[in-house]
Amino acid sequence: MEYDKSSVGKTITIYDIAEEAGVSASTVSRVLNGSASVRKEKKDRIQKLIEKYNFKPNALAKGLSDTATNTIGIIVADVRNPYYSALFVACEMAAEKAGYNVGLTNSLGEIDRECHELDLFVQQKVDAIIQMGGRVDDLITDDEYARKIRSVCTSTPVIVTGKLDKAPVYSVVIDEGAGMNLVMEHLISYGHEKIALVGGNMMVTSTFYKYRRYQENLKSRGIKERGEYVVNSAYDPESGYEAMNRIFELDDIPTAVIAINDFAASGIIRSIREHGMRIPEDISIVSFDNTYIADLTYPKLTSVDYNYKNYGQALIDTAIAVSMGKECPAFQTVEPKLVVRESSGPCKK
């Protein structure tokens, strides 16, 4: 079968429908939205035409005249990271249930890109913006990013997954500290003391709070923190791999590694294997996010779980509530739990 691809049909509008039905555009609009009663006879005629032409109202025009677009913008660091893709899908599902659409963009952790995307969503008149993987408030003074968020907030509500006192945003955050407590208790109960923290960037909220609690745990248990056991990097497998290789350059190798997330952990595992070590016999590894990766590595990863479905739901609920001007707690917390699998075990030495 052959089609002429240049035959782009004329887009039909509410006026075309109105004309053919012999009514005014207002009436068609009323039928479309059920916003007022329309005489049955006309209603039927109009609906038939809508059906016939498969008419879909122009969302731009609708958004222009309405106050809301029923769209929520979501900015993640990188959808290729299974943590974000899982959370995004959870948000998408929650939004769908509520009759909202979502838009997605990747910041790739670059401030410029993030600012640009905030602008784009503002221009598109999304009802709210959810920004995942934000930067650490404590480390932000008055840089471009903070200024941008602050200016965006005046027109569009912003929900972040981090803590950010410097701007009027709403936060729905994972209690990273609680997660780290679970991890530390787990490892220390196995007798580990030489514990490394691998991956992540201290400018990112979640990483910063994990690190802080890591320090506190060591301190409260009288274990001295070793600077060389904390290796920063990005969040992907390759970065995890390289970070772990650096650990192996040390004279005294740790008996346990806390990976900043599963994504990086998969690279860490590869490094460990290539160094001829067994997991968990020689080195235990525990990570965060409990994505599908935790299930497919060998051995399977012990990982901190966030319940994506609930988390996504909470983010979307907040976004919708805030955009409709409802009262909403400015700070909400999601509790993590530890899923123990095969990658962690007793410290032999």
Added chain:
Amino acid sequence: MEYDKSSVGKTITIYDIAEEAGVSASTVSRVLNGSASVRKEKKDRIQKLIEKYNFKPNALAKGLSDTATNTIGIIVADVRNPYYSALFVACEMAAEKAGYNVGLTNSLGEIDRECHELDLFVQQKVDAIIQMGGRVDDLITDDEYARKIRSVCTSTPVIVTGKLDKAPVYSVVIDEGAGMNLVMEHLISYGHEKIALVGGNMMVTSTFYKYRRYQENLKSRGIKERGEYVVNSAYDPESGYEAMNRIFELDDIPTAVIAINDFAASGIIRSIREHGMRIPEDISIVSFDNTYIADLTYPKLTSVDYNYKNYGQALIDTAIAVSMGKECPAFQTVEPKLVVRESSGPCKK
């Protein structure tokens, strides 16, 4: 620091800028777009105000009056699948270079959802829609999906990653047949004859063409096809795991498995391991997509690579060209290559 979260500032418009600058909106628009010359003195005054208020023109209004929105809609089956997330990011990068924005939605393989998303993108007046993971043309008669695509095509150009003669769409497809040839040659050169094909759904174009070429390869080499060696499923790890478990229920177990993709392959590997078999000593496994997963499984996966960057670029180039009414080949092909890693080896028996 405390902020009043209810203080949503008034959105300022081009008219506000115009008024304060003592010019007309037309002039502001001209400055904004550099579409015509404006006296330097006024221009400076306007730009200063734009800066001062951080004014960003309403994209809805702009889209309404312009013919284009500079946006491309992308529909994937599931961003959680690393194949799609990698391809999406590649598209996003290519689009950005060209000054376009992209929108993303997940169909989750459900026809209803897919149709709904096509409608949404049409309503949002995207300049083109890229639909990845399409259904098999040969198996489509006149179902809801084909009808929908056909009706969408009349208003918005559609680019698919499959073959679809039943509607005037553009195709940029991976040569799945060539990929399967590489895989079969590789396995057969290692002496394998009992080769299973695990995962995937024959309604999906790419899977269908892989299967066809699988059959042809067996036939041309005089190997009889065994129905029980072809197990369909979805494309995720869990589905791969279950599908492979079914293979293990057979009396005569294959010596090599072709996984429909890396994502499913990771589950297949788990099943093989749990059945006490070694890879590749007991069973070889080769898969498609060459995502980051191929590098993080143990052993690493031999996988067919598509060069995401080029592929994404080709999709976006086509989308942009078509949306601007430029001539464009209706059917383009991307050549795959095989990346050999550790999961495939000689057949022992």
Added chain:
DNA sequence: ATTAAATTTGAAATCGGTTTCAGACGGTCC
């Protein structure tokens, strides 16, 4: 200094919807 040519500018129409407002229509009740 005039006039022609080029450059700037704003009013108004347009994109495709929604919504307010006032009038038309039909029915009910005395």
Added chain:
DNA sequence: GGACCGTCTGAAACCGATTTCAAATTTAAT
């Protein structure tokens, strides 16, 4: 039959940009 009321309906204004068209202002040329 007239007053009253509720249901429908369309004209017109509006949302926030762009763009055409013609007028106004400069600038250049003679």
